[in-house]
Amino acid sequence: MYVLEILVAGYRDVIEQEHMLGQLVSLSGSGSAFMDGIAQASSFFDHEVLYHMKLEEQVLSPVLRRVVPPGRVDAIRQFESEHKIVENKIKEFGDAARTWLKSKQEKDRQEIIICYKNALQSVVTHARNESELLPSLIKEYFKSENYKDVEYRFSQFINM
Numbered sequence: 001m002y003v004l005e006i007l008v009a010g011y012r013d014v015i016e017q018e019h020m021l022g023q024l025v026s027l028s029g030s031g032s033a034f035m036d037g038i039a040q041a042s043s044f045f046d047h048e049v050l051y052h053m054k055l056e057e058q059v060l061s062p063v064l065r066r067v068v069p070p071g072r073v074d075a076i077r078q079f080e081s082e083h084k085i086v087e088n089k090i091k092e093f094g095d096a097a098r099t100w101l102k103s104k105q106e107k108d109r110q111e112i113i114i115c116y117k118n119a120l121q122s123v124v125t126h127a128r129n130e131s132e133l134l135p136s137l138i139k140e141y142f143k144s145e146n147y148k149d150v151e152y153r154f155s156q157f158i159n160m
Contacts, residue, residue, distance in 0.1 A: 034109065038097050041116055045090045049123050053083045059153040060134075067141040075133055082126040089119035 057080070064076055093115040100108035 038112065045119065055157060059150055059157050063146050063149050064137060067146055068137055079130055082129065086122045086126055089122045093119045
């Protein structure tokens with residue numbers, strides 16, 4: 001059950017992190033403060049969001065696909081397709097950041113802010129969608145052996 005708590009709590013954390021948007025957008029012309037904001041955002045995306053989605057895809061999704069009836073599998077597919085959208089938005093942010101680091105041009109700085117906003121919004125939307133449905137799917141369809149399977153998969157995941 002521990003891993004399920006991590007997944008659910010992770011989405012609560014993501015939704016609470018929405019305030020991060022204001023941090024980057026409100027930065028003034030200070031180059032070092034802006035670079036710190038980029039580093040914080042990159043760390044958040046890499047170590048929180050992408051890690052969380054990978055955990056979900058390798059640990060929870062395979063078990064859900066086995067236990068959820070065919071009529072409800074579309075919800076899982078939707079979440080997986082949202083992962084691709086989030087990954088693409090995060091990549092666009094990273095690309096914009098690398099471009100700005102080379103050019104230091106104002107237009108590239110503005111592009112970082114736009115890409116950051118888009119990436120964060122996609123993460124928050126995805127987190128809200130999953131936090132509304134995943135707990136009910138788990139509660140409705142999981143049996144004790146499914147929880148054990150998730151825990152086993154989690155132990156394999158963290159030992160990779």
